[in-house]
Amino acid sequence: MPRLLTVDGLTISFPIDGKDVPVVREVSFAVDRGEFVGLVGESGCGKSVSALAVLRLVPEPGRIAGGSIRLDDQELLTLPGDAMRRVRGARIGMVFQEPMTSLNPVFTIGFQIGESLRVHQKLSRRAAREAAIGLLDRVAIPSPGQRVDDYPHQLSGGQRQRAMIAMALACGPDLLIADEPTTALDVTVQAQILELLDRLRDELGLAVLLITHDLAVVAETCDRALVMYAGRIVEESSVERLFEAPSHPYTRGLLGAVPLLGRPAPRGGLPTIPGRVPDAASLPEGCAFHPRCAEVMEICSRELPAAYALGSDHRASCFLHAPDQGDRS
Amino acid sequence: MNSILSIRELTKSFPVRRGVFRRTVGHVRAVDSVDLDLAPGESFALVGESGSGKTTLARCVVRLIEPTSGSVEFRGENLLELSAEVLRRRRRHFQIIFQDPYGSLNPRMRVERILAEPLEVHDLVPASGRKRRVHELLDTVGLSAEAAGRYPHEFSGGQRQRVGIARALATEPELLIADEPVSALDVSVRAQIINLLAELQQRLGLTMMLIAHDLAVVEQITDRCGVLYLGRLVELGPTRGLFERPQHPYTVSLLSAVPLPDPHRTTERIVLSGEPPSPSDPPGGCAFHPRCPIARERCSSDRPALTEVAPGHRVACHFAGELQLGQNASPDASGTFSSSDRSIQ
Numbered sequence: 001m002p003r004l005l006t007v008d009g010l011t012i013s014f015p016i017d018g019k020d021v022p023v024v025r026e027v028s029f030a031v032d033r034g035e036f037v038g039l040v041g042e043s044g045c046g047k048s049v050s051a052l053a054v055l056r057l058v059p060e061p062g063r064i065a066g067g068s069i070r071l072d073d074q075e076l077l078t079l080p081g082d083a084m085r086r087v088r089g090a091r092i093g094m095v096f097q098e099p100m101t102s103l104n105p106v107f108t109i110g111f112q113i114g115e116s117l118r119v120h121q122k123l124s125r126r127a128a129r130e131a132a133i134g135l136l137d138r139v140a141i142p143s144p145g146q147r148v149d150d151y152p153h154q155l156s157g158g159q160r161q162r163a164m165i166a167m168a169l170a171c172g173p174d175l176l177i178a179d180e181p182t183t184a185l186d187v188t189v190q191a192q193i194l195e196l197l198d199r200l201r202d203e204l205g206l207a208v209l210l211i212t213h214d215l216a217v218v219a220e221t222c223d224r225a226l227v228m229y230a231g232r233i234v235e236e237s238s239v240e241r242l243f244e245a246p247s248h249p250y251t252r253g254l255l256g257a258v259p260l261l262g263r264p265a266p267r268g269g270l271p272t273i274p275g276r277v278p279d280a281a282s283l284p285e286g287c288a289f290h291p292r293c294a295e296v297m298e299i300c301s302r303e304l305p306a307a308y309a310l311g312s313d314h315r316a317s318c319f320l321h322a323p324d325q326g327d328r329s
Numbered sequence: 330m331n332s333i334l335s336i337r338e339l340t341k342s343f344p345v346r347r348g349v350f351r352r353t354v355g356h357v358r359a360v361d362s363v364d365l366d367l368a369p370g371e372s373f374a375l376v377g378e379s380g381s382g383k384t385t386l387a388r389c390v391v392r393l394i395e396p397t398s399g400s401v402e403f404r405g406e407n408l409l410e411l412s413a414e415v416l417r418r419r420r421r422h423f424q425i426i427f428q429d430p431y432g433s434l435n436p437r438m439r440v441e442r443i444l445a446e447p448l449e450v451h452d453l454v455p456a457s458g459r460k461r462r463v464h465e466l467l468d469t470v471g472l473s474a475e476a477a478g479r480y481p482h483e484f485s486g487g488q489r490q491r492v493g494i495a496r497a498l499a500t501e502p503e504l505l506i507a508d509e510p511v512s513a514l515d516v517s518v519r520a521q522i523i524n525l526l527a528e529l530q531q532r533l534g535l536t537m538m539l540i541a542h543d544l545a546v547v548e549q550i551t552d553r554c555g556v557l558y559l560g561r562l563v564e565l566g567p568t569r570g571l572f573e574r575p576q577h578p579y580t581v582s583l584l585s586a587v588p589l590p591d592p593h594r595t596t597e598r599i600v601l602s603g604e605p606p607s608p609s610d611p612p613g614g615c616a617f618h619p620r621c622p623i624a625r626e627r628c629s630s631d632r633p634a635l636t637e638v639a640p641g642h643r644v645a646c647h648f649a650g651e652l653q654l655g656q657n658a659s660p661d662a663s664g665t666f667s668s669s670d671r672s673i674q
Contacts, residue, residue, distance in 0.1 A: 042515040156604045186378035191586040216588035239592045257520035259545035273517040
C-alpha cells in the first residue's frame with residue numbers, strides 16, 4: 001500500500017535580520033493510512049511550521065525553501081492554488097491548539113462545520129446543516145440538534161475542541177493534522193479528546209499527525225514518534241522502541257527531565273538538560289544539541305550526524321550510533 | 330498543629346453582572362468556605378483544574394484579591410483585618426511567584442532595579458549594600474552577576490523565572506506562594522526550575538504553597554497537598570499517601586487521566602463525562618456529583634464535609650475510598666506503581 005503522506009528533505013526558512021534562516025532543515029518522514037504519528041519537540045523546534053507546510057500554510061514571510069511533500073503520489077508543493085485548496089479540508093483536516101481563536105465568533109458552529117461541505121461538496125444549506133449535526137454527534141457533543149446553532153462562546157473548551165475536530169472531519173479527510181490539540185485543556189478533558197481521536201481512527205481509518213510537546217501524550221496515542229530538535233528530526237522510532245530504548249541523548253534527556261506520576265525522583269534530583277534551546281539564527285556548528293549533550297564527543301562540534309539505523313523502524317541522528325564511530329572520533 | 334498560616338472559612342464570591350446597567354444577577358463562588366493550615370517549613374500544593382479557584386484562593390491569602398469572608402491568620406495575625414499600610418509592611422514575609430515571567434517583570438527595568446526595589450521599599454538593606462545583595466540573590470537562583478545589567482527581554486523563559494524567584498526571595502519571606510511557576514516553560518527547562526524551587530525551599534526553610542495543575546510536579550516537590558473542585562477542598566493529605574490511595578472519586582479520576590510515557594500502559598482509565606460545571610451555578614449537595622462515577626441519591630442533596638480517613642488525610646465524600654485507581658496502577662509495597670514495564674532510563 002502506498003504511503004499516505006511522504007515528506008522528503010523539507011526545508012523552511014524565515015528572513016531574520018535580512019538573512020534567510022532555515023528553521024526546519026531537511027526533514028523527512030512519512031505517515032501511513034490509519035497511522036498515528038507524533039511529532040514531538042519543544043517550542044521553536046519547527047514542529048508546528050512543518051505541519052503547516054504540509055498544507056502549504058507556512059505563515060508569511062516564511063517560505064518552503066526545498067524538499068517535497070507528497071500525498072499518495074501527488075506532489076503538493078507544485079500544485080496550483082485552487083487544486084491545493086481542494087486538498088485542504090477535503091483530504092487533510094487540521095485542528096489547532098486554541099479552539100477559541102481558530103473558530104469564528106460571529107458564526108454558529110453548525111455554519112462553520114457546514115462551510116467546507118458547501119464549498120467542497122456543493123451541499124445545500126439545509127443538507128450541510130444536517131451533516132453538521134451528524135458530525136457533532138460523531139465527536140460526541142451532547143444534543144447536537146441544539147448545539148449546531150450555538151456560537152463558539154457558548155461551548156466549553158472541550159466542546160469547542162470537539163467542534164474543531166468535527167469541522168476538520170467534515171469532508172472525510174484521510175489525514176488529520178492536530179497541533180497541540182489538548183494543550184489548552186484540563187487533564188480530564190484531555191483524556192476525553194485523546195480517546196475521541198483514537199475512536200475516530202477505528203471508525204474512519206483516519207491517519208493523524210499529532211504535534212505535541214508532551215511525550216506522555218505520544219506514548220498513549222501514537223504508533224510512531226518523531227523527535228525534533230532545532231529544526232531537525234533527531235530520532236524516529238516506533239513508540240514502543242522509543243520509550244524502551246531512547247537513543248538520542250536529547251530524547252533521553254527529555255524523558256528523564258519530565259517528572260513521572262508515581263515515580264518521583266529523589267528530592268531536587270530530577271535530571272535536567274543544561275542550557276536552553278538555541279536560536280535558529282545562531283545554531284551551534286555540527287550537531288545542534290552538542291553544547292547541551294552529556295555524551296558529547298569531539299566530532300559532534302564539527303560534523304552533522306546522519307540518521308543512523310538502530311533497527312528496522314528506529315533511527316537516531318547521533319554519532320554515538322555511527323557504525324564507524326571509532327575511526328572518526 | 331503549630332501553623333504559620335491558618336485559613337478559616339475563606340470565601341470569595343464575584344458578582345455576575347448582565348445587561349446594559351450591569352445589574353448583579355448572581356454570584357460566582359470562586360472559593361467556597363476553605364479551611365487550611367500550613368506548618369512552618371512545609372511544602373504544600375493546591376491542585377485543581379482551571380476554574381477550580383486555586384489561583385483565587387492563593388491571591389486571597391495575600392490580599393491581592395479581597396476575600397468576601399473568612400479569616401487568614403499569618404503568624405497569629407489576621408491579615409484580613411490589617412490596614413493597607415500595615416499589610417504592605419507585612420508583605421515582605423509572604424511573597425508570590427507568578428506563572429508568566431514575561432508579564433510579571435517590568436520590561437523597562439534592568440534586573441538590578443527589579444531586585445533592588447523590594448529591598449528599598451521595605452528598607453531592608455542600606456543603599457551601599459544593595460548591589461552586593463542583588464548579586465547574592467542572583468547567585469542563589471543560579472544566575473551570574475552579569476545578569477544584573479540586563480533587561481528581562483534578554484533572558485530566556487527559564488532565566489526570567491529565575492529572576493522572578495530572586496525577586497520573591499529578596500525580602501527573605503517565610504511563606505512563598507508559587508502560582509504555576511513552570512507551566513509556561515519548555516519541558517527541558519522545567520526540571521531546572523522545579524529542582525531550584527525544591528532546593529531553595531529546603532535550604533532556606535521556606536513554607537511553600539505551590540499552585541499547580543501538573544500532578545507529577547506536585548508529587549515531585551511537595552509534602553502535602555489539597556485538591557480543589559469548584560472552589561471547595563475535596564481532599565487534603567500527605568502528597569504521597571494521597572497520590573497512592575486517593576479517596577475522593579474526583580482525585581482518583583484526575584490521577585487516572587494523567588498521561589504516562591508508557592506505551593504499554595494497561596491501567597484502566599476513568600474518563601469523566603462532561604466538564605467542570607460553572608461555579609456560578611454549582612450543583613447542589615456534592616459539587617462533583619453530576620460527573621461522579623459512583624454518585625448516589627444522597628450526593629445530590631447532602632454536601633459532604635471534610636472527614637478524616639487516615640492520619641492527616643481528609644476527604645469530602647460520602648463514599649470515600651469506594652472508587653479506586655485501576656488494578657495495574659495501584660501502588661505496590663515500595664510505593665511505586667506496579668505497571669513496571671516502563672523502562673525509561
